[in-house]
Amino acid sequence: MSAPSARPVPPRPGAPLYDVATLRRVEAAALEEIGDADALMARAGEAAWRFACAHWPDAKRVLVVCGPGNNGGDGYVLARYAHTAGRAVSVLRLAAHAPRTPEAQAACAAFIAAGGQVALVGTDTLPPADLVVDALFGLGLTRAADADSAALIEAINAAGAPVLALDVPSGLDADRGHAAGTAVRATRTVQMIAGHVGLYTGDGPEHAGARAVADLDVASGCFDGEASAARRVTGSDLGHWLRPRHRNSHKGHAGHVLCIGGDHGTGGAVMLAAEAALRSGAGLVSVGTRAGHVPAMLARCPEVMARAVDTDAALGALLDAADVVALGPGLGQGAWGHGLLADVLASGRPLVLDADGLNLLARAPRPLPSDSILTPHPGEAARLLGCTTAEVQADRLAALHALVAQSGAVVVLKGAGTLVAAPGAIPWLVDAGNPGMATGGMGDVLTGVIAALRAQGLAPEAAAVCGALLHAAAGDAAAQAGERGLLPRDLFGHLRTLANPEWPR
Ligand SMILES: NC(=O)C1=CN([C@@H]2O[C@H](COP(=O)(O)OP(=O)(O)OC[C@H]3O[C@@H](n4cnc5c(N)ncnc54)[C@H](O)[C@@H]3O)[C@@H](O)[C@H]2O)[C@@H](O)CC1
Ligand SMILES: [K+]
Known part of the structure; x- marks a missing residue:
């Protein structure tokens, strides 16, 4: 008779969380594999829109605040989906935040080509909305937000509507979990590709709200040789x-x-x-x-x-x-x-x-x-x-x-x-x-x-x-x-x- 089998041992626990430098390398590997920078942003914007629909299916007035980088690009893609789905979409940006990267420029152009409009916003009160999408800054935040961006962040926080942050609540350092100046207080944050360590410690949980990850179908091989910054246990x-x-x-x-x-x-x-x-x-x-x-x-x-x-x-x-x-x-x-x-x-x-x-x-x-x-x-x-x-x-x-x-x-x-x-x-x-x-x-x-x-x-x-x-x-x-x-x-x-x-x- 064989010996009774040992009790099952669960696999090593914990979901990996990454720092920004590692996520940048993973993103580069994914871009190389996909061969099209616009395609990865398209996946990010679409995933964010699906996420918004799942959590706020009845949001008729969607306000998207776009920044100058690819985080803003994700916002333009989401705005195009929302517009095509018949929602009343307002895209707002600061005058200084015209899209700077080729992918963000293309996403902005596609939104406008689909009939969408982009309005310049001051730093005063935002128009009423059922959902505010924060696409101001993501992984590219390099310093505390400048005065106009900080005022816009304050306006998002004062909007009185639920806030969906794309990738990172704007103003939060995604590595350190530190809000050096003002930062968005999101209801939910959908992180792109993998979890970011700074959203789980220090100021991170307070600003990110409920956190989720959209993996963007990035192949596991893109993580080869990369160490996580921490392992998250619950x-x-x-x-x-x-x-x-x-x-x-x-x-x-x-x-x-x-x-x-x-x-x-x-x-x-x-x-x-x-x-x-x-x-x-x-x-x-x-x-x-x-x-x-x-x-x-x-x-x-x-x-x-x-x-x-x-x-x-x-x-x-x-x-x-x-x-x-x-x-x-x-x-x-x-x-x-x-x-x-x-x-x-x-x-x-x-x-x-x-x-x-x-x-x-x-x-x-x-x-x-x-x-x-x-x-x-x-x-x-x-x-x-x-x-x-x-x-x-x-x-x-x-x-x-x-x-x-x-x-x-x-x-x-x-x-x-x-x-x-x-x-x-x-x-x-x-x-x-x-x-x-x-x-x-x-x-x-x-x-x-x-x-x-x-x-x-x-x-x-x-x-x-x-x-x-x-x-x-x-x-x-x-x-x-x-x-x-x-x-x-x-x-x-x-x-x-x-x-x-x-x-x-
Ligand atoms: N490359 C891609 O195809 C993908 C990009 N993604 C998105 O791209 C984001 C990263 O994009 P970027 O690297 O363009 O960075 P961001 O869009 O986060 O921001 C960069 C821009 O903000 C400016 N900036 C940084 N700190 C500032 C401050 N304190 N005050 C004022 N301006 C400031 C920079 O000068 C730059 O123009 C990710 O967070 C994610 O949302 C993901 O969707 C994955 C796919
Ligand atoms: K953001």
Whole structure:
């Protein structure tokens, strides 16, 4: 009799996202293969029109704002389809934005030949419309929008109609996810050929709205030899990492997490991390904290083994028993926290470092165990890098790479479009989470989740990305009841549910 087949392993998760330089090369390869630049633009404009019809089938008055480049060209093609379909189409452009490329000029001429009209627009209020199509700037944006373009973008945002952005919401940097000046706030964005990394992190999600990709039938061979800038994962990818437990599991198999932190006045932080670790499947969770917080910890969660760590001996015993240490929530930056960090680093235990653990590291940089995980928010990242939070947010991917290079660790850069990277690996982008999660204590929960997954045997990179995803997905589930007022502890029940994806038995 043959052995029962192994449970199916899903393919490597994540959809590739690309930077502009790579998309330009892919586009060039596609143009070479197709042999006709107008044909690719025709596909883009037609795909965008089909997308508009699918989402706004009843839009009678369609306003298309065209810029000077090929993004504007896509807009002229869409306008021709809309006009031919009998919609009331207005194409508007700034006087300075006459089509400059041969393809855009041809698309504009074809629209006019079909009976369409192009009007010059000032920077004042736009005429009423049921749908505004933003074809002002795409991948070719090279600097913050000039004054007239910025005013036009403001007019699009104030139009009071749904906005469909072609390829990129105009004004957004498609690599960095940064809106240096003003940028279109789209209802939806249809990206051409492949996903653009900047639409998924930083300012990107806010400006792009719901994102889709029109692949324009570009052959997969056009991507040969091209690396993605990031891999996008969503809650449906959790099953890749969260396998069912073996029937004969015992608590020793699920690992022992030690959470350390909770200086005077911030005891709740380490309690949140500890409970999150239990709800994410850690077999045992210990807490080392200030003596005054031990009774509250035990009252809140009797499954936790809470100890005062006011002496080195007490900490040593806890460290000996731990598989993974989560250090930082509520730690403070005083002598107590400083001493704990030094002792934990000396122990060489696998480490998840957060909050004041990171701030102490920024003040006194030192080597970390090679399998450490750091979970900075943009402010902590800025302190580690010696720059401003705004500089981190202006180029989150660059900040992520710099943190990995600096620390040699796996880094989770939190914020909208959380990024995760290990040394030498393509970053992960977590496409989940919501603004309701901008609440004190939410990061402490993430620390506990990641530590628990690490303790259950996931390698550092896997624990970090799966943990960030599990945390964000739990936040989304909790936000079903509303984003405002969402508390970190509202995630606990959802962590438990989502940590157990359905698997055929
Ligand atoms: N080449 C092709 O056949 C295809 C092109 N596509 C479209 O083409 C777009 C890229 O076209 P382009 O490379 O022409 O670039 P864009 O159309 O994005 O913009 C380039 C133009 O905007 C000007 N510009 C850039 N930044 C500015 C600023 N801050 N203020 C004022 N003017 C500014 C540039 O001088 C240039 O004239 C893509 O985003 C996509 O929409 C895709 O549809 C795929 C096919
Ligand atoms: K655009």
